[in-house]
Amino acid sequence: MTFKYKNVYIKDTATVVGPYEKKGPLKKYYDKTYDDLYFGEKSWEKAEVKLVKECLNILLKKVSLNKREIDLIVGGDLLNQISATTYGVKDYCKSFLGTYTACGTSVESMIIASSLIDSKKINNAIVEVSSHNMSAEKQYRNPTEYGAPKPKTATFTCTGSGTILLTNKKTDIRVESSTIGKIIDYEQNDPNNMGRVMAPAAIDTIKKHLKDLNRDPSYYDLILTGDLGIYGKEILKDYLKKEYSIKLNSYNDCGVMIYDLEKQKECLAGGSGPVCSALVGFGYLYNELKKKKFKKVLLVATGALFSPTMVYEKENIYSIANAISLEVV
Protein backbone atom coordinates (compact mmCIF):
# COMPACT_ATOMS: atom_id res chain seq x y z
CA MET A 1 0.00 0.00 0.00
CA THR A 2 1.60 3.26 -1.12
CA PHE A 3 0.37 6.77 -0.34
CA LYS A 4 1.43 10.08 -1.82
CA TYR A 5 1.33 13.18 0.35
CA LYS A 6 0.76 16.75 -0.77
CA ASN A 7 0.90 18.65 2.41
CA VAL A 8 3.26 17.15 4.97
CA TYR A 9 6.49 18.87 5.94
CA ILE A 10 9.27 18.34 8.46
CA LYS A 11 9.58 21.24 10.85
CA ASP A 12 12.54 20.03 12.90
CA THR A 13 14.10 17.03 14.66
CA ALA A 14 15.87 16.28 17.94
CA THR A 15 18.11 13.40 19.00
CA VAL A 16 19.64 12.33 22.30
CA VAL A 17 22.12 9.45 22.48
CA GLY A 18 24.21 7.36 24.87
CA PRO A 19 27.96 6.69 25.05
CA TYR A 20 28.28 4.09 22.27
CA GLU A 21 26.58 6.30 19.70
CA LYS A 22 28.67 9.23 20.89
CA LYS A 23 31.79 7.28 19.90
CA GLY A 24 30.30 6.63 16.47
CA PRO A 25 30.97 8.61 13.29
CA LEU A 26 27.67 10.57 13.34
CA LYS A 27 28.37 12.29 16.68
CA LYS A 28 28.12 15.83 15.30
CA TYR A 29 24.54 15.28 14.15
CA TYR A 30 23.12 14.59 17.62
CA ASP A 31 21.65 17.29 19.82
CA LYS A 32 22.75 15.84 23.12
CA THR A 33 25.10 13.03 24.10
CA TYR A 34 25.68 11.23 27.39
CA ASP A 35 28.67 9.31 28.73
CA ASP A 36 26.77 7.15 31.18
CA LEU A 37 24.06 4.65 30.31
CA TYR A 38 22.04 5.37 33.46
CA PHE A 39 21.52 9.06 32.55
CA GLY A 40 21.37 9.82 36.26
CA GLU A 41 18.47 7.41 36.86
CA LYS A 42 18.33 4.27 39.00
CA SER A 43 17.13 1.69 36.46
CA TRP A 44 17.50 1.06 32.73
CA GLU A 45 13.78 1.58 32.13
CA LYS A 46 13.76 4.92 33.94
CA ALA A 47 16.88 5.90 32.02
CA GLU A 48 15.03 5.31 28.75
CA VAL A 49 12.03 7.35 29.97
CA LYS A 50 14.42 10.19 30.76
CA LEU A 51 15.84 10.02 27.23
CA VAL A 52 12.34 10.40 25.80
CA LYS A 53 11.53 13.44 27.96
CA GLU A 54 14.86 15.06 27.26
CA CYS A 55 14.44 14.61 23.52
CA LEU A 56 10.93 16.10 23.54
CA ASN A 57 12.17 19.08 25.57
CA ILE A 58 14.93 19.75 23.04
CA LEU A 59 12.54 19.51 20.10
CA LEU A 60 9.93 21.84 21.63
CA LYS A 61 12.65 24.35 22.47
CA LYS A 62 14.05 24.20 18.94
CA VAL A 63 10.68 24.89 17.30
CA SER A 64 9.60 27.36 20.03
CA LEU A 65 6.29 25.68 20.49
CA ASN A 66 4.33 25.06 23.64
CA LYS A 67 3.38 21.45 24.28
CA ARG A 68 -0.30 22.45 24.10
CA GLU A 69 0.23 23.42 20.48
CA ILE A 70 1.13 19.85 19.52
CA ASP A 71 -1.92 17.98 18.24
CA LEU A 72 -0.64 14.45 18.53
CA ILE A 73 2.33 12.35 19.56
CA VAL A 74 2.85 9.02 17.82
CA GLY A 75 5.59 6.71 19.01
CA GLY A 76 6.85 3.52 20.52
CA ASP A 77 9.84 1.59 21.78
CA LEU A 78 11.00 -1.97 22.44
CA LEU A 79 9.90 -2.42 26.04
CA ASN A 80 6.85 -4.41 27.09
CA GLN A 81 3.72 -2.26 26.89
CA ILE A 82 5.89 0.37 25.11
CA SER A 83 6.38 1.75 28.60
CA ALA A 84 9.36 4.02 27.92
CA THR A 85 7.21 5.96 25.46
CA THR A 86 4.01 6.07 27.49
CA TYR A 87 5.81 7.14 30.68
CA GLY A 88 7.97 9.57 28.76
CA VAL A 89 5.35 11.41 26.68
CA LYS A 90 2.61 11.54 29.34
CA ASP A 91 3.07 15.22 30.18
CA TYR A 92 3.69 16.34 26.63
CA CYS A 93 0.59 15.51 24.68
CA LYS A 94 -3.05 16.27 24.22
CA SER A 95 -3.46 12.99 22.40
CA PHE A 96 -1.26 9.96 21.89
CA LEU A 97 -1.03 6.92 19.63
CA GLY A 98 1.29 4.10 20.68
CA THR A 99 2.91 2.06 17.92
CA TYR A 100 4.98 -1.10 17.71
CA THR A 101 6.74 -2.77 14.84
CA ALA A 102 9.98 -3.30 16.76
CA CYS A 103 12.82 -1.52 14.97
CA GLY A 104 10.45 -0.37 12.22
CA THR A 105 8.46 1.77 14.68
CA SER A 106 10.05 5.06 13.58
CA VAL A 107 8.77 4.98 10.01
CA GLU A 108 5.47 3.34 10.97
CA SER A 109 4.81 6.28 13.30
CA MET A 110 5.80 8.78 10.61
CA ILE A 111 3.35 7.17 8.17
CA ILE A 112 0.49 7.41 10.67
CA ALA A 113 1.30 11.04 11.52
CA SER A 114 1.77 12.03 7.86
CA SER A 115 -1.50 10.41 6.81
CA LEU A 116 -3.44 12.24 9.52
CA ILE A 117 -1.82 15.57 8.62
CA ASP A 118 -2.32 15.09 4.89
CA SER A 119 -6.00 14.29 5.35
CA LYS A 120 -6.30 17.58 7.30
CA LYS A 121 -7.43 15.91 10.49
CA ILE A 122 -4.57 17.43 12.47
CA ASN A 123 -2.15 20.29 11.90
CA ASN A 124 0.99 18.82 13.37
CA ALA A 125 2.32 15.74 15.12
CA ILE A 126 5.47 14.66 16.89
CA VAL A 127 6.88 11.23 16.12
CA GLU A 128 8.92 9.88 19.02
CA VAL A 129 10.87 6.63 19.30
CA SER A 130 13.43 5.34 21.75
CA SER A 131 15.48 2.30 22.70
CA HIS A 132 18.09 1.54 25.32
CA ASN A 133 20.74 -1.13 24.88
CA MET A 134 20.51 -2.31 28.48
CA SER A 135 16.72 -2.31 28.91
CA ALA A 136 16.41 -4.22 25.62
CA GLU A 137 19.11 -6.73 26.64
CA LYS A 138 17.31 -7.26 29.94
CA GLN A 139 13.97 -7.83 28.30
CA TYR A 140 14.93 -9.87 25.25
CA ARG A 141 18.07 -11.67 26.36
CA ASN A 142 20.06 -12.11 29.58
CA PRO A 143 20.69 -9.85 32.57
CA THR A 144 22.94 -7.05 31.38
CA GLU A 145 25.88 -7.92 33.64
CA TYR A 146 25.83 -11.53 32.39
CA GLY A 147 27.45 -10.66 29.07
CA ALA A 148 26.99 -14.00 27.30
CA PRO A 149 29.18 -14.40 24.18
CA LYS A 150 27.41 -13.48 20.94
CA PRO A 151 28.12 -14.40 17.32
CA LYS A 152 29.39 -11.84 14.81
CA THR A 153 25.99 -11.59 13.13
CA ALA A 154 24.27 -10.26 16.27
CA THR A 155 23.31 -6.59 16.31
CA PHE A 156 23.66 -4.07 19.11
CA THR A 157 20.59 -2.16 20.29
CA CYS A 158 21.21 1.59 20.08
CA THR A 159 20.66 3.81 23.07
CA GLY A 160 18.87 7.05 22.44
CA SER A 161 15.71 8.82 21.56
CA GLY A 162 14.72 10.54 18.34
CA THR A 163 11.85 12.94 17.68
CA ILE A 164 10.60 14.68 14.58
CA LEU A 165 7.89 17.33 14.22
CA LEU A 166 5.70 16.91 11.14
CA THR A 167 3.46 19.78 10.15
CA ASN A 168 1.19 21.08 7.39
CA LYS A 169 3.06 24.39 7.30
CA LYS A 170 5.51 24.61 4.44
CA THR A 171 9.21 24.04 5.17
CA ASP A 172 12.23 23.01 3.09
CA ILE A 173 11.72 19.27 3.42
CA ARG A 174 8.54 17.38 2.74
CA VAL A 175 7.29 13.88 3.24
CA GLU A 176 6.56 12.83 -0.31
CA SER A 177 5.17 9.31 -0.10
CA SER A 178 5.14 6.17 1.98
CA THR A 179 4.72 2.43 1.60
CA ILE A 180 3.28 0.22 4.29
CA GLY A 181 4.89 -3.19 4.36
CA LYS A 182 3.46 -6.58 5.09
CA ILE A 183 4.54 -9.21 7.61
CA ILE A 184 7.09 -11.51 6.02
CA ASP A 185 7.98 -15.04 7.07
CA TYR A 186 11.06 -16.49 5.39
CA GLU A 187 11.29 -19.24 7.99
CA GLN A 188 14.14 -17.63 9.86
CA ASN A 189 14.64 -18.42 13.53
CA ASP A 190 18.03 -17.14 14.63
CA PRO A 191 17.62 -14.18 17.01
CA ASN A 192 21.34 -13.57 16.70
CA ASN A 193 21.08 -12.85 13.00
CA MET A 194 18.34 -10.27 12.64
CA GLY A 195 19.78 -8.86 9.42
CA ARG A 196 19.01 -12.15 7.74
CA VAL A 197 15.51 -12.17 9.25
CA MET A 198 14.67 -8.62 8.15
CA ALA A 199 16.31 -8.38 4.73
CA PRO A 200 13.34 -10.09 2.96
CA ALA A 201 10.93 -7.55 4.47
CA ALA A 202 13.07 -4.64 3.29
CA ILE A 203 13.35 -6.24 -0.16
CA ASP A 204 9.58 -6.66 -0.39
CA THR A 205 8.83 -3.09 0.67
CA ILE A 206 11.47 -1.50 -1.58
CA LYS A 207 10.22 -3.55 -4.54
CA LYS A 208 6.62 -2.62 -3.83
CA HIS A 209 7.42 1.06 -3.36
CA LEU A 210 9.31 1.28 -6.64
CA LYS A 211 6.62 -0.63 -8.50
CA ASP A 212 3.65 1.32 -7.08
CA LEU A 213 5.21 4.66 -7.98
CA ASN A 214 6.76 3.36 -11.17
CA ARG A 215 10.20 4.51 -10.12
CA ASP A 216 13.73 3.35 -10.69
CA PRO A 217 16.09 3.08 -7.66
CA SER A 218 18.17 5.85 -9.27
CA TYR A 219 15.24 8.24 -8.61
CA TYR A 220 16.57 8.41 -5.06
CA ASP A 221 19.85 10.00 -4.07
CA LEU A 222 20.01 7.58 -1.19
CA ILE A 223 18.08 4.54 -0.05
CA LEU A 224 18.55 3.73 3.63
CA THR A 225 17.43 0.58 5.42
CA GLY A 226 16.91 0.54 9.16
CA ASP A 227 19.10 -1.97 10.93
CA LEU A 228 20.13 -4.88 8.73
CA GLY A 229 23.77 -4.67 9.82
CA ILE A 230 26.79 -5.46 7.65
CA TYR A 231 25.67 -8.97 6.68
CA GLY A 232 21.97 -8.19 6.15
CA LYS A 233 22.95 -5.24 3.98
CA GLU A 234 24.93 -7.48 1.65
CA ILE A 235 22.13 -10.07 1.54
CA LEU A 236 19.65 -7.37 0.53
CA LYS A 237 21.82 -5.99 -2.26
CA ASP A 238 22.65 -9.42 -3.61
CA TYR A 239 19.11 -10.81 -3.48
CA LEU A 240 17.50 -7.71 -5.03
CA LYS A 241 19.97 -7.86 -7.88
CA LYS A 242 19.82 -11.59 -8.56
CA GLU A 243 16.12 -12.20 -8.00
CA TYR A 244 14.50 -8.98 -9.17
CA SER A 245 17.28 -7.34 -11.22
CA ILE A 246 17.05 -4.22 -9.07
CA LYS A 247 20.47 -2.65 -8.63
CA LEU A 248 20.89 -0.23 -5.74
CA ASN A 249 23.69 2.24 -6.44
CA SER A 250 23.41 4.62 -3.55
CA TYR A 251 22.32 2.43 -0.73
CA ASN A 252 23.32 2.18 2.92
CA ASP A 253 22.09 0.81 6.21
CA CYS A 254 21.54 2.92 9.35
CA GLY A 255 22.85 0.12 11.58
CA VAL A 256 26.15 0.13 9.69
CA MET A 257 26.45 3.91 9.62
CA ILE A 258 25.76 4.60 13.28
CA TYR A 259 28.90 2.91 14.67
CA ASP A 260 32.50 2.72 13.63
CA LEU A 261 32.40 -1.06 13.31
CA GLU A 262 36.16 -1.33 12.79
CA LYS A 263 36.87 0.23 16.17
CA GLN A 264 33.69 -0.52 18.09
CA LYS A 265 33.98 -4.29 18.12
CA GLU A 266 31.33 -4.65 20.84
CA CYS A 267 28.73 -3.45 18.32
CA LEU A 268 29.28 -6.62 16.23
CA ALA A 269 27.24 -6.47 12.98
CA GLY A 270 25.89 -2.97 13.65
CA GLY A 271 23.23 -1.00 15.48
CA SER A 272 19.58 -1.92 15.86
CA GLY A 273 16.46 -0.82 17.72
CA PRO A 274 13.72 1.62 16.73
CA VAL A 275 16.00 4.53 17.46
CA CYS A 276 18.70 3.32 15.07
CA SER A 277 16.80 4.41 11.95
CA ALA A 278 15.55 7.48 13.84
CA LEU A 279 19.02 8.66 14.88
CA VAL A 280 20.40 8.31 11.37
CA GLY A 281 17.16 9.53 9.76
CA PHE A 282 16.39 12.48 12.06
CA GLY A 283 20.04 13.30 12.79
CA TYR A 284 22.25 12.67 9.78
CA LEU A 285 19.68 12.45 6.98
CA TYR A 286 17.61 15.46 8.01
CA ASN A 287 20.69 17.66 8.33
CA GLU A 288 22.08 16.54 4.98
CA LEU A 289 18.70 17.16 3.33
CA LYS A 290 18.71 20.64 4.82
CA LYS A 291 22.14 21.23 3.31
CA LYS A 292 20.76 19.83 0.04
CA LYS A 293 23.46 17.16 -0.16
CA PHE A 294 20.60 14.77 -0.91
CA LYS A 295 17.36 15.82 -2.57
CA LYS A 296 15.33 12.62 -2.58
CA VAL A 297 15.78 9.85 -0.07
CA LEU A 298 13.93 6.71 0.87
CA LEU A 299 14.07 5.56 4.48
CA VAL A 300 13.07 1.93 4.94
CA ALA A 301 12.84 1.04 8.64
CA THR A 302 13.02 -2.69 9.20
CA GLY A 303 11.58 -4.49 12.19
CA ALA A 304 12.04 -8.05 13.40
CA LEU A 305 8.79 -8.98 15.11
CA PHE A 306 10.77 -11.04 17.57
CA SER A 307 9.19 -12.55 20.66
CA PRO A 308 11.52 -14.71 22.80
CA THR A 309 8.49 -16.78 23.89
CA MET A 310 7.45 -17.59 20.33
CA VAL A 311 11.02 -18.54 19.42
CA TYR A 312 11.24 -20.88 22.43
CA GLU A 313 7.94 -22.37 21.24
CA LYS A 314 9.69 -23.16 17.94
CA GLU A 315 7.95 -20.49 15.88
CA ASN A 316 9.73 -18.47 13.19
CA ILE A 317 10.71 -14.84 13.55
CA TYR A 318 8.60 -12.59 11.32
CA SER A 319 9.70 -9.27 9.97
CA ILE A 320 8.25 -6.10 8.47
CA ALA A 321 9.53 -2.97 6.77
CA ASN A 322 7.88 0.38 6.12
CA ALA A 323 9.23 3.01 3.75
CA ILE A 324 8.94 6.77 3.69
CA SER A 325 10.21 9.09 1.00
CA LEU A 326 11.57 12.52 1.93
CA GLU A 327 12.26 15.30 -0.56
CA VAL A 328 13.79 18.72 -0.56
CA VAL A 329 11.14 21.21 -1.71
Added chain:
Amino acid sequence: MKNIKYEIIANKYKPKEKKLKNIIVSFIVGGIIGLIGEAIIELICHYTKISRIDASTYMIIILIFIASLSTALGFFDKLVTKFKCGILIPITGFAHSMTSSALEYKNEGFIYGIGSNIFKLAGSVILYGIVSAYFFSIIRYLLGGI
Protein backbone atom coordinates in the same frame (compact mmCIF):
# COMPACT_ATOMS: atom_id res chain seq x y z
CA MET B 1 9.39 -24.78 2.93
CA LYS B 2 12.35 -22.45 3.05
CA ASN B 3 13.05 -20.16 0.15
CA ILE B 4 16.12 -21.96 -1.19
CA LYS B 5 17.33 -19.10 -3.37
CA TYR B 6 17.28 -16.81 -0.36
CA GLU B 7 19.04 -19.35 1.84
CA ILE B 8 21.87 -19.75 -0.68
CA ILE B 9 22.44 -15.99 -0.88
CA ALA B 10 22.07 -15.49 2.88
CA ASN B 11 24.54 -18.30 3.62
CA LYS B 12 27.10 -16.53 1.47
CA TYR B 13 27.12 -13.68 3.99
CA LYS B 14 27.44 -15.74 7.12
CA PRO B 15 30.77 -15.02 8.80
CA LYS B 16 32.78 -17.90 10.18
CA GLU B 17 33.06 -18.01 13.95
CA LYS B 18 36.48 -18.84 15.33
CA LYS B 19 35.22 -21.99 17.02
CA LEU B 20 38.57 -23.75 17.43
CA LYS B 21 40.16 -20.65 18.94
CA ASN B 22 37.22 -20.25 21.33
CA ILE B 23 37.45 -23.89 22.37
CA ILE B 24 41.19 -23.66 23.05
CA VAL B 25 40.82 -20.38 25.00
CA SER B 26 37.94 -21.84 27.04
CA PHE B 27 39.91 -25.03 27.72
CA ILE B 28 42.95 -23.15 28.98
CA VAL B 29 40.99 -20.58 31.04
CA GLY B 30 38.74 -23.29 32.51
CA GLY B 31 41.87 -25.28 33.37
CA ILE B 32 43.49 -22.29 35.03
CA ILE B 33 40.40 -21.77 37.20
CA GLY B 34 40.59 -25.46 38.19
CA LEU B 35 44.28 -24.97 38.98
CA ILE B 36 43.54 -21.94 41.15
CA GLY B 37 40.88 -23.99 42.97
CA GLU B 38 43.35 -26.78 43.59
CA ALA B 39 45.98 -24.31 44.79
CA ILE B 40 43.50 -22.82 47.26
CA ILE B 41 42.77 -26.30 48.66
CA GLU B 42 46.51 -27.02 48.99
CA LEU B 43 47.10 -23.70 50.74
CA ILE B 44 44.22 -24.26 53.18
CA CYS B 45 45.44 -27.80 53.94
CA HIS B 46 49.01 -26.62 54.38
CA TYR B 47 48.39 -23.68 56.68
CA THR B 48 45.38 -24.87 58.70
CA LYS B 49 44.15 -28.08 60.28
CA ILE B 50 41.08 -28.17 58.03
CA SER B 51 40.51 -31.54 56.32
CA ARG B 52 40.76 -31.86 52.54
CA ILE B 53 36.99 -32.35 52.10
CA ASP B 54 36.20 -29.25 54.15
CA ALA B 55 38.94 -27.34 52.36
CA SER B 56 37.26 -27.95 48.99
CA THR B 57 34.05 -26.39 50.37
CA TYR B 58 36.02 -23.33 51.49
CA MET B 59 37.64 -23.18 48.05
CA ILE B 60 34.21 -23.11 46.39
CA ILE B 61 33.08 -20.34 48.73
CA ILE B 62 36.20 -18.31 47.96
CA LEU B 63 35.75 -18.70 44.17
CA ILE B 64 32.05 -17.81 44.39
CA PHE B 65 32.92 -14.73 46.44
CA ILE B 66 35.57 -13.57 43.98
CA ALA B 67 33.27 -14.17 40.98
CA SER B 68 30.28 -12.41 42.58
CA LEU B 69 32.43 -9.47 43.61
CA SER B 70 33.80 -9.05 40.11
CA THR B 71 30.26 -9.23 38.71
CA ALA B 72 29.17 -6.54 41.14
CA LEU B 73 32.18 -4.39 40.29
CA GLY B 74 31.20 -4.73 36.66
CA PHE B 75 34.12 -6.49 35.00
CA PHE B 76 33.08 -10.15 34.97
CA ASP B 77 30.99 -9.64 31.82
CA LYS B 78 34.05 -8.21 30.08
CA LEU B 79 36.01 -11.33 31.05
CA VAL B 80 33.18 -13.46 29.63
CA THR B 81 33.47 -11.65 26.29
CA LYS B 82 37.19 -12.47 26.27
CA PHE B 83 37.34 -15.95 27.74
CA LYS B 84 33.88 -17.22 26.67
CA CYS B 85 32.69 -20.44 28.30
CA GLY B 86 36.03 -21.09 30.02
CA ILE B 87 34.88 -18.75 32.73
CA LEU B 88 31.12 -19.51 32.50
CA ILE B 89 31.19 -23.28 32.98
CA PRO B 90 33.11 -23.52 36.32
CA ILE B 91 31.48 -22.49 39.60
CA THR B 92 32.49 -18.87 38.81
CA GLY B 93 29.92 -18.81 35.99
CA PHE B 94 27.21 -20.15 38.27
CA ALA B 95 27.89 -17.44 40.84
CA HIS B 96 28.01 -14.84 38.07
CA SER B 97 24.63 -15.90 36.67
CA MET B 98 22.97 -15.44 40.07
CA THR B 99 24.69 -12.18 40.96
CA SER B 100 23.99 -10.65 37.56
CA SER B 101 20.29 -11.59 37.83
CA ALA B 102 20.09 -10.20 41.36
CA LEU B 103 21.70 -6.93 40.27
CA GLU B 104 19.43 -6.64 37.26
CA TYR B 105 16.19 -7.06 39.16
CA LYS B 106 17.04 -5.34 42.45
CA ASN B 107 14.99 -2.30 41.44
CA GLU B 108 11.86 -4.41 41.24
CA GLY B 109 11.98 -5.26 44.95
CA PHE B 110 13.09 -8.16 47.12
CA ILE B 111 10.20 -10.53 46.32
CA TYR B 112 9.13 -9.94 42.71
CA GLY B 113 12.53 -8.64 41.71
CA ILE B 114 15.46 -10.50 43.28
CA GLY B 115 13.46 -13.40 44.72
CA SER B 116 11.63 -14.30 41.52
CA ASN B 117 14.51 -13.73 39.16
CA ILE B 118 17.74 -14.75 40.89
CA PHE B 119 17.52 -18.29 39.46
CA LYS B 120 16.52 -17.06 36.02
CA LEU B 121 19.69 -18.49 34.47
CA ALA B 122 20.90 -20.75 37.29
CA GLY B 123 17.54 -22.52 37.63
CA SER B 124 18.21 -24.88 34.72
CA VAL B 125 21.63 -25.74 36.13
CA ILE B 126 20.16 -26.61 39.53
CA LEU B 127 17.19 -28.57 38.17
CA TYR B 128 19.12 -30.65 35.67
CA GLY B 129 22.07 -30.96 38.04
CA ILE B 130 19.79 -32.63 40.59
CA VAL B 131 18.05 -34.78 37.96
CA SER B 132 21.33 -36.03 36.50
CA ALA B 133 22.80 -36.59 40.00
CA TYR B 134 19.75 -38.77 40.75
CA PHE B 135 20.25 -40.92 37.67
CA PHE B 136 24.01 -41.18 38.10
CA SER B 137 23.58 -42.29 41.70
CA ILE B 138 21.19 -45.05 40.50
CA ILE B 139 23.79 -46.20 37.96
CA ARG B 140 26.46 -46.13 40.62
CA TYR B 141 24.25 -48.14 42.98
CA LEU B 142 23.54 -50.72 40.27
CA LEU B 143 27.24 -51.05 39.54
CA GLY B 144 27.73 -52.05 43.15
CA GLY B 145 29.13 -48.94 44.76
CA ILE B 146 27.31 -46.78 47.30
